[in-house]
Amino acid sequence: MAVAWIGNRETLVERAAAHAAALLGSSRCPVFSLDTDIHGTRAAIALAERVGAAYDHADGAALSRETALFTDKGAMTVAPGETRRRADVVVIVGELPQIYHEFVGELAETVPDLSAKNQREFFLVGPNGASAPPLSNGRTGTLLSCGEASLGSTLAALRAQYRGRQTSQPVSNFDDFAKALAAARFPVFLFSGDATEGLALEMLQGLIADLNRTSRASGLHLPASENGWGSALASTWMTGFPLRTGFARGFPDFDPWRYDVARMIAAGEADLHLRISSSIVPPQKKRNRMALIALAKTQKPVAGAAVTIAIGEAGVDHEAVVYSSRTGSLRSVDARAASELPSAATIIRLVASHISAEVALPC
Amino acid sequence: MLTKIAGGDIIDPVNGRLGKGDLWIRDDMLVGAPAGASADRTIDAAGCIVMAGAIDIHSHIGGGNVNTARLLLPEQHAAHQARPAATPLSNAGWSTFQTGCLYAKMGFTTVVEPAMSPGAALHTHLELADIPIIDKATLAILGNDDFLLSMIRDDASSQMIEDYVAWTVASTRALGVKVINAGAAAAFKENVRTFSLDDVVPSYGVSSRKIVKTLQAAVDSLGVPHPLHVHCNNLGSPGSADTAASTMAAAEGLPLHLAHLQFYGYGTEGKRKFSSAAARLAELVNTTPEVTIDIGQVMFGQTVTISSDVMRQFSARGSASPKKSVIHDGDGNGGGIVPYNYGKDFYGTMQWAIGLELFLLIDDPWRVFFTTDHPNGAPFTTYPALFELLMSREARTEMTAGLSKSAMALSTLAAIDREYTFEEIAIMTRAAPAKLLGLTDRGHLGAGAIADIAIYRRCGNIAKMLGQAAYVFKDGDLVVQDGEITHYRWGKALRLNPSPDKAMVRRLEDYHQQRYGLSLDWFNFPDSAIAREQPFGEVACRT
Ligand SMILES: [Zn+2]
Numbered sequence: 001m002a003v004a005w006i007g008n009r010e011t012l013v014e015r016a017a018a019h020a021a022a023l024l025g026s027s028r029c030p031v032f033s034l035d036t037d038i039h040g041t042r043a044a045i046a047l048a049e050r051v052g053a054a055y056d057h058a059d060g061a062a063l064s065r066e067t068a069l070f071t072d073k074g075a076m077t078v079a080p081g082e083t084r085r086r087a088d089v090v091v092i093v094g095e096l097p098q099i100y101h102e103f104v105g106e107l108a109e110t111v112p113d114l115s116a117k118n119q120r121e122f123f124l125v126g127p128n129g130a131s132a133p134p135l136s137n138g139r140t141g142t143l144l145s146c147g148e149a150s151l152g153s154t155l156a157a158l159r160a161q162y163r164g165r166q167t168s169q170p171v172s173n174f175d176d177f178a179k180a181l182a183a184a185r186f187p188v189f190l191f192s193g194d195a196t197e198g199l200a201l202e203m204l205q206g207l208i209a210d211l212n213r214t215s216r217a218s219g220l221h222l223p224a225s226e227n228g229w230g231s232a233l234a235s236t237w238m239t240g241f242p243l244r245t246g247f248a249r250g251f252p253d254f255d256p257w258r259y260d261v262a263r264m265i266a267a268g269e270a271d272l273h274l275r276i277s278s279s280i281v282p283p284q285k286k287r288n289r290m291a292l293i294a295l296a297k298t299q300k301p302v303a304g305a306a307v308t309i310a311i312g313e314a315g316v317d318h319e320a321v322v323y324s325s326r327t328g329s330l331r332s333v334d335a336r337a338a339s340e341l342p343s344a345a346t347i348i349r350l351v352a353s354h355i356s357a358e359v360a361l362p363c
Numbered sequence: 364m365l366t367k368i369a370g371g372d373i374i375d376p377v378n379g380r381l382g383k384g385d386l387w388i389r390d391d392m393l394v395g396a397p398a399g400a401s402a403d404r405t406i407d408a409a410g411c412i413v414m415a416g417a418i419d420i421h422s423h424i425g426g427g428n429v430n431t432a433r434l435l436l437p438e439q440h441a442a443h444q445a446r447p448a449a450t451p452l453s454n455a456g457w458s459t460f461q462t463g464c465l466y467a468k469m470g471f472t473t474v475v476e477p478a479m480s481p482g483a484a485l486h487t488h489l490e491l492a493d494i495p496i497i498d499k500a501t502l503a504i505l506g507n508d509d510f511l512l513s514m515i516r517d518d519a520s521s522q523m524i525e526d527y528v529a530w531t532v533a534s535t536r537a538l539g540v541k542v543i544n545a546g547a548a549a550a551f552k553e554n555v556r557t558f559s560l561d562d563v564v565p566s567y568g569v570s571s572r573k574i575v576k577t578l579q580a581a582v583d584s585l586g587v588p589h590p591l592h593v594h595c596n597n598l599g600s601p602g603s604a605d606t607a608a609s610t611m612a613a614a615e616g617l618p619l620h621l622a623h624l625q626f627y628g629y630g631t632e633g634k635r636k637f638s639s640a641a642a643r644l645a646e647l648v649n650t651t652p653e654v655t656i657d658i659g660q661v662m663f664g665q666t667v668t669i670s671s672d673v674m675r676q677f678s679a680r681g682s683a684s685p686k687k688s689v690i691h692d693g694d695g696n697g698g699g700i701v702p703y704n705y706g707k708d709f710y711g712t713m714q715w716a717i718g719l720e721l722f723l724l725i726d727d728p729w730r731v732f733f734t735t736d737h738p739n740g741a742p743f744t745t746y747p748a749l750f751e752l753l754m755s756r757e758a759r760t761e762m763t764a765g766l767s768k769s770a771m772a773l774s775t776l777a778a779i780d781r782e783y784t785f786e787e788i789a790i791m792t793r794a795a796p797a798k799l800l801g802l803t804d805r806g807h808l809g810a811g812a813i814a815d816i817a818i819y820r821r822c823g824n825i826a827k828m829l830g831q832a833a834y835v836f837k838d839g840d841l842v843v844q845d846g847e848i849t850h851y852r853w854g855k856a857l858r859l860n861p862s863p864d865k866a867m868v869r870r871l872e873d874y875h876q877q878r879y880g881l882s883l884d885w886f887n888f889p890d891s892a893i894a895r896e897q898p899f900g901e902v903a904c905r906t
Contacts, residue, residue, distance in 0.1 A: 038489065039894050049451055070434045074687035074700075081482070081694045081879050085509070086552060106880060113878060114509060114552075114566070186552065212677075216554045218692050236433045237425065237490045239455045240440045251442035252455045321485065321892050326881065328693075329427065330486040332888035345894070362451045362460060362851060363493060363894075 003310040003341070005301035013309060017347065020274075020293045020307045021354035024051045027272035027291075029248070031261045033058045034231050036278035037314035038321040038330060040344030041231040042363035044276055045238050047352050050361070054246030054270075056261035057231055058277065062224035064256050066193035067232055067242040069201045076208050078188055078218035079328045084110060088117040089180050089187035092124045092132050092141060093204055094151045094196045100222045101133035103326065104190070108135035112186070121180050123173075125154055142173045152200035159207040187217045194224035222325050227279060230323030230330065238363070265290060278314040278344045295347055312341030364403045365389050366839070371408025371818060374789045375415065377807035381786060386413060388814040391839035395810040406841075408818050411833055414789050415808050416472025416815030418796035421592075421622055421657050422737040423669050424462050424476050424499070425490030427483040428698040431689050432669045432738075433457055435700050438685075439665065450495070450848050463495035464848045469746055470817025470832040473498045473796075473805060473857070477541055477592060477622065478671045480504055482694045484535035485888045491856050492893045496842050498854040498900065500800065502592050503535045504671055506542035506574045507549045508695035510874060512567045515577055521584065526867035528581045534887060536858040536899055538800060539589035540582050541622075544596050544672040545574035548696045551674040558674060559596050560609050571596055572613060583617050585861060586905035588801020590618030590655065595627055598675050603627040604640030607647075614653045620799070623659025623736040624648075625718035632773065635709060639774040641717045645724035648731070655799060656725070657732035660718035660749055662741030663711060665704045669739060671696035679703075705741070712770035714740075720774060722753055723781045728790040729798070747830030753783040754825050801902055802857065814839035855900035 004016035011019075024030055024047075032044055032055040048055045057063040069075055080103070083090075090107055111118045122141035124132040127148050132141040146154045146169045157167040161174050162181075171177070181187060191204055204219060211217035223229035232242040239245055241254035244261075257263070264270040270290055277296045294302035294309075297317070301308040314320035315333035320343070324331040345363075352361045368386040375381070387394050387402075423429050433440070440456030447453055452460035466474055474494075479487045479501040491499040505511055505528065514524055528540060546569065547558035553565045560572045579591040595610045597603040607627035611619070621627075624644060632638035648656055665684075670676050673690060676699020680688045689700040705711045718740065725731040737743040751758045756779075763771060771777060783791075797806020804813050818834040831846030840852050872883050879885075890898055 042493070042894075046451060049446065067434065070431070070689065071437050072687070074435055074683075074689045076690045076692075078692040079482070079694050079697070082552070082692050084880065085878060110880070116566075185554070216552060216692075218690075232434075233430055233486070234489075236430050237459050238452060238493060240433050240442070240457045241437055242434060247446070250446040250454075251444060252452075252458075253442070254437050319889075319891065321489065321888075321894075324885065327482065327885055329483040330489065331885055332485060332892040358448055359451070359850070362495065 001299065005308040007306065008301050013350070016307050016309050017350040018354045020351045023272055023291055023293060023306060024274070024351070025355055027051065029270050030272040030274065031055070031264050031270040032274045032276065033261050034276050035227050036231065036276045036344045037227065038230050038234050040276060040278050040314070040348065041234040042238065043345040043348035043361060045235055046361035046363045047348050049247050050352060050355060050358070052247045052250070053274070054248065054259040054261060054264065055243060056259060057225065057228040057243050059225055059228065060244065060260055060262055062193045063228040063232060064244060064260070065196065065198045065201065066221070066223060066229070068198055068256065069205070071242070073202050073205060075205050076212065076218050077221050080220060080326055081328070083107070083188045083220045085114045086112050086186045087120060087188035088112050088115045089121050089123070089184040091187060091189045092122070093189050093191040094126055094200065095130065095194070096133060096190060096192050096222055097194045097224055100192070100325070104133040105136060108139060115185050117185060123177055123180070125158065126151060142176050144174070144177055145172050150197070150200070152197055152203050155200055155203040155207060159203060159210060162207065162210060181211070185216065187211065189219045190222055191219055192222045192224050223323070226323045226325055233323065233330070276344050278311060295344055297341065309347050310341055311344045311347055312339055314343070317341040318343045365397065365400060366404045366406065367402035368406045368408050368413060368816065368818065371411045371413035373413045373808060374785050375808040376786055376790050377794045378809040380808065386808060386816065388836065388839045391814055393808055393810055393812045393814050406818070406834055410821050412785060412819045412821060414470070414817050415793040415806050415812070416817050416835065416837065417470050417792040418473040418800070418806060419471055419734065419743065420475050420732050420796045420799060421477045421734045422474050422743055423478060423739070424474055424494060424737070425459060426476060426479055426487035428478070428669050428671065428700060430490065431691070432667050432700045435687060435689055436667055436702055449850055453848065459490055459493035460495060463497050465744055467496040467835055467837065467843055467848060468832060468846055469830055470819065470835050471497060472815040472835070472837050473500070473802070475500045475502065475538065475800065477502045478504055478543065479535060479537060480671065480693055480696060481531050481535045482886060485892060488536060488856055488893055488898065492853070492895045492898050495851040496837055496848070496854060498857055500538035500857040501536070502539045502541040503531050503537035504541050504543055504696050505531060506545040506578055507547070512546070512549060512564060512569055512574070515569045515573060516567045521580060523867070524577060525581045525585050526864040528578070529585055529861040530863040530867050530871065532587065532859050533861050533863050536856060538857050538859055538902060539587055539592060540578060541592040541594065542575055542578050543594040543696050544598065544674060545571040547571070547596060547672065547674045551677065552692060556674065556678065560606055560613070575610070575613060579617055579619055587859060588902070588905055589799060590620045592620045592622055594622045594672060598626045598672055599679070601629050601637045602631045603629050604644055607644055611647050611651050611654050614651060616653055618653050621654060621656045623734065623740065624656040624721055625659045625661065625714065625740065628717035628721060637710065637713060639713060639717045639720060641720035642724055642775050645721055648725050649727070655730045655732065657734040658718050658721055659734055659736035659740045661705050661711065661714040662735060662745040662749065663705050663707055663715065664741070666738045666741055667700060667702040669698070669700055671698040673697040673699050676701050707766050709767045709770045712767035713773065715766070716771060716774035716776045719752060719759065720776050720779065723779045728787040729795045731791060732796060733792050747826035750788065750829045751825040754788070756780055756782055801905070853895050856898060857900045857902050859904055860901050861904055
């Protein structure tokens with residue numbers, strides 16, 4: 001089975017890695033986009049430091065909204081386990097990524113065992129016609145909306161009404177919500193940066209802070225991408241900063257606008273793109289003239305890539321450490337179907353070993 | 364390889380060696396002077412103080428809450444220095460890599476992260492594994508978790524409690540156990556906003572005192588070398604000296620360690636109802652031999668408070684500077700991150716003076732430990748300045764000149780003459796921590812100890828001398844020369860490994876399935892998950 005290509009030509013992994021290293025070594029402005037496990041991220045950041053690259057998540061926009069909530073404002077959050085065991089009111093804020101529908105279903109099928117109430121009510125914040133993930137037994141969440149208004153405006157109206165202020169357009173079903181909150185011991189708001197603009201995330205935190213003046217409430221962060229959030233955590237301990245950090249100046253420099261890798265590519269600033277996908281992402285078609293190095297689970301060269309190296313899928317082909325939004329922390333996963341395919345970390349270290357005679361990568 | 368450290372002033376209180384002499388290292392161990400052998404390498408230590416590598420028993424260097432603090436405050440650790448080729452990422456402000464380098468430069472070779480949430484053990488150990496050079500260890504947090512509180516409520520046998528504590532320590536790879544504002548985080552989830560030693564957690568009917576006593580007994584009975592590490596109730600409140608006094612009294616003859624006592628050294632005198640109770644607490648420590656404490660010294664300037672005392676952090680949100688914070692309700696304790704700037708005003712001066720009073724009024728350097736509760740009282744990078752304050756009355760007087768006079772009037776600090784000697788420093792930062800943690804292989808310079816050695820060139824400036832070691836050896840590897848790191852090596856996380864009781868594991872499996880809908884596999888991890896060679900080093904329990 002072929003596992004490495006230079007252009008469309010099959011080659012040895014060692015040669016493909018050396019070629020990738022040469023491209024990185026001569027690049028003026030390399031950029032990395034990551035969709036990988038913790039050890040893949042660690043190796044990629046160590047490599048980025050060595051070659052002066054900027055790095056971002058493959059879906060950098062959603063992750064950036066989530067990290068901005070923390071870097072700019074702070075938050076009140078709760079662990080997923082506590083949510084299951086304590087939340088007597090669950091408020092789904094906007095549309096949650098598909099991967100969380102199962103967890104929402106689980107919340108609907110269970111009752112909070114650490115709450116005196118032993119039942120859960122569901123609400124959904126969103127525009128008219130918004131739909132929550134399916135709950136069990138045909139239950140539905142009560143919709144809190146301001147017609148077609150944005151999520152941010154709806155949350156602002158909700159917050160204002162909760163404080164007893166007039167709003168230009170009242171939130172639908174507000175009385176039901178107010179009644180539920182009055183009886184609630186621990187309401188939890190489920191949020192993600194996926195389809196939620198940054199201002200809405202801040203407004204939600206404002207509402208949670210207001211609630212906490214008199215009773216408890218918190219927010220459960222369900223990251224738009226689990227790999228993305230895992231990478232953000234590893235990047236933060238390794239460099240002090242989340243993704244959208246660059247090493248062009250020889251030290252880690254965090255700038256969510258400047259190091260937005262999609263922007264750097266679109267603006268023609270980047271001249272080399274290293275794309276790492278440890279999950280199965282359909283190989284994208286290259287849309288520009290910049291050189292591409294693709295690390296992906298693939299049996300053929302990625303169209304247009306200067307170098308393609310096949311890597312395994314984390315937790316399938318090899319054991320891995322990943323972020324789990326089900327535990328709210330990092331988790332070790334076994335290989336479900338162990339294969340010979342190497343991990344992203346292994347290939348990145350191999351590439352780095354060809355770059356110079358310097359010390360080995362620190363991760 | 365045989366190394367000779369020649370002609371240094373050796374300060375090794377454990378082995379009674381004080382004065383000029385040589386040390387011999389074979390590979391990674393200290394050995395006696397080998398007859399007739401010649402050294403492969405000789406380090407000239409003339410004019411230098413030679414001590415064992417220092418050990419920090421309480422410094423928040425890694426884990427979920429520390430990382431959240433980094434994320435919250437990118438503006439506070441912007442990097443500027445150019446890329447170092449030999450020590451990648453050591454220029455990254457507040458990174459794990461920088462943490463290891465800064466500690467090693469000061470001659471510290473072992474550091475304990477004192478607040479590991481059991482559910483985030485893997486995350487914590489991954490961060491620690493990216494801290495180069497030094498060895499690390501963790502304390503696992505218990506005492507606000509439903510499983511333990513339910514067992515206490517249901518009068519579970521002490522054997523069952525011990526089985527649970529042993530399982531937690533073993534599965535999280537911890538070196539000991541910490542309890543943080545026992546019961547308060549659980550009570551806070553039920554909207555309780557203040558909590559004292561004899562307050563009761565709603566729904567469980569269990570008092571904070573009962574939780575502390577239960578864990579203290581379990582830790583002792585399991586032979587965990589480090590006594591239960593207690594973060595008391597009412598941290599930071601005026602009058603919290605009463606809480607600390609009651610907690611010390613509750614030790615009742617069994618070992619107990621009270622963390623960052625400075626934060627409880629507060630009385631209610633004066634027109635601001637905030638005064639020093641340090642003399643009273645120091646006297647209690649002096650007369651309660653089963654109690655050890657660390658200080659949690661405050662030094663002036665910007666820092667961030669990182670604590671699993673979620674109730675306290677919630678109530679401190681208003682003092683956040685800059686104005687942002689994170690409050691997290693976790694499975695057990697959770698935690699809070701509140702940035703804070705210690706000013707030289709009345710309150711800042713009071714806290715600074717109280718810490719120093721405790722250091723200087725507690726007589727026995729074997730029972731008082733050198734910490735700033737990094738970064739809560741100050742970042743650990745202030746250690747050299749703090750050593751100077753302890754070792755020089757003149758330095759204290761000079762510092763006092765710019766501080767609040769009304770605060771100094773409520774403190775006894777100005778009247779204290781004591782100056783720590785190097786021998787006392789060696790006890791407080793080497794010998795005593797090793798003893799307290801059960802680490803017989805370090806903290807001294809006797810044959811058979813690992814070769815963790817810090818060599819400081821004498822000069823008139825104590826802070827400079829202790830801030831930049833002339834040489835540091837870690838496991839016999841020379842990692843610092845003239846205050847600079849020469850290369851990385853990877854230390855271990857020191858851990859206990861009691862064998863878990865099978866019935867308890869089954870019980871916990873059922874509990875996790877029922878309550879969380881998850882098997883224990885979601886929380887367990889193999890050593891290979893850390894992706895370093897030999898990530899852990901095992902320490903024995905007392906038998
Ligand atoms: Zn602490």
